Amino acid sequence: MLVKMIAALSALVAFALALFWLPQPPTLGPQTTGDPALAAQVRGAAGTDGYQSLSVALIEHGRIRFAGLGAADGTRAADQRTPYELGSIAKVMTGMLLADLAEEGLSPDTPVRDLLPGAGLSTTATVAELASHRSGLPRLRTTPQAIAGALLSTYTGGNPYRGAGPEVVLADAAAVRVGERGKVAYSNLGMALLGIALAEHSHTTYADLLRTRVLVPLGMTSTKALTPQDGLPPGHATGRAENGMAVDPWRAHGHAAAGVGVWSTAEDVAKLLHAVMTRTAPGADAANPRWSQNERHRVGYGWFTTQYGNRAITWHNGGTGGFTSYTGFDRATGRGVVVLSNTDKPVDAVGLRLLGIEKPDGENRSPVMTVVMILFAFSGLGLAWSAARNRGADRLSVTGRGLWALLLLWVARNAGPWNGVPPVVWLAGAGVLAAAIALAVLRWPSLATGCTPVPWRSWISVALPFALLITFGVAVTL
Template sequence: MVLKMGAVVSALAVFALALFLAPRPPAIGPQTSGDAGLARQVGDLADADGYQGLSVALLEEGRSRFAGLGTADGIRPVDEHTPFEVGSIAKPMTGMVLADLAENGLSPDTPVRGLLPNVKLSAPATLAELASHRSGMPRLRMTPQLIAGALLSPYTGADPYSGAGPDTVLADAAAVRAGERGKVAYSNLGMALLGLALAKRSDTTYADLLRSRVLAPLGMTSTVALGPQDDLPPGHATGRAQNGLSMDPWRSHGHAAAGGGVWSTAEDIAKLVGAVMNDTAPGADAATPRWSQNERQRVGYGWFTTRYGAKSITWHNGATGGFTSYAAFDRATGRGVVVLSNTDKPVDAVGLRLLGIEKSDDESHSPVTAVVMTLFAFSGLGLVVSAARNRVPDRLSITSRGLWALLLLFVARNAGPWDAVPPVVWIFGAGVLAVAAGLAVVRWPALPLTRSSASRWSWIRLALPAALLLTSGVATAL
């Protein structure tokens, strides 16, 4: 009787904890601001599951309309003045800095080595090649620290770049081996290097160079590239993952030219889009498509231009740990769009639909991903079957299997596409593990520690999931 009561209590405790930790994908609430018609249109175009807040600008007929949907932090409504982390939308701004400097005597064909003579770069790339992702530099230098940060970030919410500064970027650029020059291959490292080279040439910081060359002339007073000690902008949005986990801001100021630590508002980015579209912005020539990436897409200095049927859209998007962004325009129609979100769900499709385009490539989650994460959630089922059939041989084995099931359940919680798969699936999976915990309590007294002398591998199978659970940020998630 005592064992049965212990089993029930154990199962209820596990299930209660699961309910507390269940994934809670953000959803846009009823809050709106700005243009009511545009807010309704965005609400119809956007799948609300997976978004917490959206700040949108639509430019047409020479004017800008703004709308906010949802909240900045679960409480405060979003509007066009709410600062968002914009990520790689900084890249076309860096391209504009280059184009503006080119109008004042700097040749885009200048080798980057000429501006950074003390950095031993393996790539003989030019400024133009860096700005157009044709330098041969890899996307990033994949160091153990960066790989670990990227793997853990979805579970801890931490900045995977760990606040990397200019010295880190220059060291990475010197350490990597360059690939094929002339071929368009997206490179965060290359764009970050370009920003540092242009700042060095101008004897200033990248943040000050961007401000003087692009932001100040356009009146973009709410756009900032943060330094390591700078406070976040007042009233800023809070970034979240699609499972509801709060994400730390990315403070990698060394990568500012590529999007690290850059914040802006829909109102400011609308000024940028409108001025580039009308050729009145400093360095607006950066948006001119110069090189082909494929049969549909060309690239200028930071800006991409993609054909959708008869339409050509000039654009860039951005994504950080808890934010996504999209800025684009159709020069032929004079229509532009800005979409900023404080979750990591892409917003490209929302922006394209506002431009009258149904995006051809499906942005929904792969069915395989949904199936795999569902299987992860129900990983405790095998333990239930083994226990019910009296196939669990010893305490070491049942503990090891339980830890692995818990680890997979945790991975599913943080990586699963819970905007596409109902979170109740995860809760049912946690319920299965709860049943397994109850059965384990019933069986526990009759089980030996191990059927035979435990091998080293047996202890590794026990220690590995325990270590992974610990390092995956369980404490942070709680």
């Protein structure tokens, strides 16, 4: 009787905890600021699922309109002055810095080694090749530590860059294997290295170079590349994953030129975009496409230009753990757009629809990842089978299956597609695990303690998921 009571209580507690941790994917709320007509247009282009808030600027024939939709921090309405993490849109400003410095005599054909002679760089790429992603440098340096950090950030919402400074970027650039030069291959490392090199050439920091060369001339008073001493901007939006998980801001001043730790507003980015469109911005010709990636895509200094039928859209997007962004323009129509969001659901399609592109690229979700995460959510079935049907089960194996099921359920919660798949599916998986725990408790007294000596594989099956659960738990609290 006591065992049955414990089993029932275990199932009840497990399911109650699952209800408490049920994924809550963001939905665009009713809050609206700015131009009502533009706000209605944005809602039509974006839908409501997957976004917590959107801050939008639309430029048409020199006129700039703004609209804010949803909540920037859960309750406060977003508007054009709400700061968001900008992400890789900062790369266009780094490209503009190169174009501006080139007007004063810095040759775009200067090897980056010449600007950083003591760094021991492995690349012979020029600054123009860095700015156009043709340097042969990889996206980022791949190390076991970097892979572990990326995985942890995906499942815990942490910062994968961990505050890396310029010295880390230089060490990475010196250690990586360089690929084919001249071929367009997107590189965050290359753009971060370019920013450090341009700052060294100018005898300053990247944050100060950006401020004096681009931000101050354009009146972008709400844009900043954060240094380690800076706090987050007042009134900033809070970032979330598309499945609702809270996400830490990304900070790493060494990667600022690539878009890490750069904050801005729709109002400020609209100033930048308008000045580029009218060719009045410092380094405005960075947006001119100079090299071809393929038949549809060309690249300048930081800016990309993509052909949609007979229309050429010059653009860049951005994405961090909890924010996405897009800015683009069509010179032929005189229309430009800025879209900032505080979830990780891409906003490229929203921006393109506002530019009049009705069938944007890349809107489909990977069905493989969706299936995998649903299977992870129902991993408690393995524990249920082991506890109810497997006569050879012992306490160690049942414990291992239970820990794996709990770990995979956690992974599914934080990385699953719960914006496109109803969260009740995850809750059903949690219910299966709760029932499996109850079955395991009921059968526990009759289970063997395991063979003697216990095979090392049995210990690993318990120790590994336990260690991963502890690691994830610590990562979440840091």
